[in-house]
Amino acid sequence: xxTPTKGPRLGGGPAHERLMLGNLAQSLFEHDQITTTQxxxxxxxxxxxxxxxxxxxxxxxxxxxxxxxxxxxxVVHRLFTEIAPDVADRQGGYTRITKxxxxxxxxxxxxxxxxxxxxxxxxxxxxxVKEAEASTAAAAPAAEAPAEPEATEQSxxxxxxxxxxxxxxxxxxxxxxxxxxxSAPEGYDxxxxxxxxxxxxxxxxxxxxxxxxxxxxxxxxxxxxGFEPAGxxxxx
Amino acid sequence: xxxxxxxxSRSNTRSRRANWKATPVALSTCPQCKAPAPAxxxxxxxxxxxxxxxATADRTEHEG
Numbered sequence: 001x002x003t004p005t006k007g008p009r010l011g012g013g014p015a016h017e018r019l020m021l022g023n024l025a026q027s028l029f030e031h032d033q034i035t036t037t038q039x040x041x042x043x044x045x046x047x048x049x050x051x052x053x054x055x056x057x058x059x060x061x062x063x064x065x066x067x068x069x070x071x072x073x074x075v076v077h078r079l080f081t082e083i084a085p086d087v088a089d090r091q092g093g094y095t096r097i098t099k100x101x102x103x104x105x106x107x108x109x110x111x112x113x114x115x116x117x118x119x120x121x122x123x124x125x126x127x128x129v130k131e132a133e134a135s136t137a138a139a140a141p142a143a144e145a146p147a148e149p150e151a152t153e154q155s156x157x158x159x160x161x162x163x164x165x166x167x168x169x170x171x172x173x174x175x176x177x178x179x180x181x182x183s184a185p186e187g188y189d190x191x192x193x194x195x196x197x198x199x200x201x202x203x204x205x206x207x208x209x210x211x212x213x214x215x216x217x218x219x220x221x222x223x224x225x226g227f228e229p230a231g232x233x234x235x236x
Numbered sequence: 237x238x239x240x241x242x243x244x245s246r247s248n249t250r251s252r253r254a255n256w257k258a259t260p261v262a263l264s265t266c267p268q269c270k271a272p273a274p275a276x277x278x279x280x281x282x283x284x285x286x287x288x289x290x291a292t293a294d295r296t297e298h299e300g
Binding site for chain 2: 099
């Protein structure tokens with residue numbers, strides 16, 4: 001006998017809970033990623049994983065079983081034809097829950113629940129990573145030697161832009177790289193954050209807290225380089 | 237039904253309430269942006285968790 005779910009039902013009663021979970025599952029399969037409360041996400045996870053297992057089986061019987069929960073035929077079609085092949089090699093764990101800061105109005109603990117659709121072998125084993133790092137380190141002094149394509153690309157990028165080695169990012173147009181001590185170069189006072197892709201003009205909210213990878217002469221230059229205004233246009 | 241025999245003095249009330257204290261939130265440092273952030277949670281200042289980015293976790297989404 002399966003263990004009964006702990007704690008109270010969601011919503012006003014069993015029927016309400018069934019409907020809510022069905023709607024949550026539908027939204028999840030439609031958008032791949034939804035933001036909800038932790039309580040709902042925890043209830044949704046086993047249901048969504050079971051539905052994906054049905055989708056991987058893929059026959060008419062399992063399609064009818066899924067249709068009993070997710071009412072939208074288009075979403076079920078997407079589940080069976082797009083999501084199921086992506087997770088074919090994955091043995092369970094089709095969803096991922098990431099906690100985020102509590103909700104503003106009622107301080108409810110919130111989270112993002114998403115489908116894990118990337119291939120299973122995307123993250124190599126630790127031993128492999130170590131091996132790759134060792135070979136990269138060996139290849140670095142002998143720059144001319146045929147190293148791995150990734151390693152050479154990186155070194156080329158650093159050489160051409162003359163950016164600091166630890167950032168190793170392409171220098172955008174109309175920008176200068178950050179100096180070692182973090183002070184503004186002559187004539188460039190707009191900070192560009194390479195991690196977030198945002199720029200900060202002097203006096204804006206996060207200007208002092210931002211570590212600039214790039215310096216721009218003006219906000220227009222930063223925008224031309226594809227940087228967003230931090231906190232929206234009005235905050236600048 | 238049990239009822240209080242005496243009025244509770246202002247002093248007693250206040251000394252009881254003086255022990256209601258708030259505790260500071262335990263924060264660790266975000267490895268991405270070095271801002272203080274709660275552990276096991278997407279960073280509210282840069283929205284990343286374990287190298288993945290969540291736009292809904294970003295505080296600037298709704299406060300900027």
